[in-house]
Amino acid sequence: MRRSWPLIVLMLALVGCVPQVVRPQPPAIELLEFRLLRLDPFAGSADFDLRLKLTNPNTVTLPILDSTLTAELAGAGFAMTLGALDLPAGGSRETLARLRVPVVEGARSLGVLLSGQPTRLRVSGEVRVSVGSVAVPLGPLTFVDRTVQVSLNFQLPTLRLVDLRLEGGSLRIGLEVSNPNLIGFSLEGPVRVLIGGSRVAEVSLDMRLPPGARERSDAAVRLSGFPGLGSVQVQVDLKARVPGIWERDVRQVLEGVLR
Incomplete structure (x- = not known):
């Protein structure tokens, strides 16, 4: 035991020399x-x-x-x-x-x-x-x-009618949609075509619009009435939606020419 005392003293001295982290x-x-x-x-x-x-x-x-x-x-x-x-x-x-x-x-x-x-x-x-x-x-x-607090400053998506023409007994509708916002969303709801004030076709739109994206949707739908003479309007009654998080109405009337 006496022989071990010098070793113990040496170890304690070495421990005392180790710098402590401040x-x-x-x-x-x-x-x-x-x-x-x-x-x-x-x-x-x-x-x-x-x-x-x-x-x-x-x-x-x-x-x-x-x-x-x-x-x-x-x-x-x-x-x-x-x-x-x-x-x-x-x-x-x-x-x-x-x-x-x-x-x-x-x-x-x-x-x-x-x-x-x-x-x-x-x-x-x-x-x-x-x-x-x-x-x-x-x-x-x-x-x-x-x-x-977040100020969203939501801007309505820009909708442009890029195609509206008859193909046999169907009406082809082409829409281009631009999303200028920082948030992406689904755009869902009915798109109605009126000629001379009478509804002749309706199609359901379902688009995915990431932030800053521009997308196109094309659909062919059978006519529900005879397309007579008069001005052509495309009415959109949509909802911009992030399911379970956020929702806004998107309603617009577009003027078009039937080809």
Whole structure:
């Protein structure tokens, strides 16, 4: 036992020489902007940009590593990545973080946001920082807790009659539809053709319109009346819809020439 004492003393001395990792103070994070980039129900997700201001309360540079945080919107949580950046001692930097919300899992949250209602956003978790060669987690903490709001500024899709002609006993109708919005949707409902004020044909439209897309729909339908003389009108009574999330009426009257 006496022989082991020098070894024990030596080990304790070596342990005392190992530098201890000093845990820095976590950065303060301020949300400067919350913006909808794109909602594509056919791709299955909505993307948001969060412009953040990070402030370093420490007297040394704070190297932040890639960190996965949780963004909670209307009670549902989604993973969000905070990218790596160096915060100067006592200074601040701005950065963008991308939040992707799955359409199915985030249907309720997206519905609240697209309605224009103020929504509670909480960003929490651990921020990873580099201290020497060691990755140190700071947290878990709540870094952001405030209300956000999305201004959709929805514009009606542009409908253009590109084809209207008789083929035997059928009427061929061609519509070109452009979606100028950040959100995609299905466009569904009846399209009616009137000649001289009398309805002569009706077709059901069902189109998928991703954000910023231009699509064409062609249909042939049997006439329900004799196409007499008079002005030709195409009435559309549609709904732009993201099922379970959002809906708008789309009603227009197009003038055409029967060929």
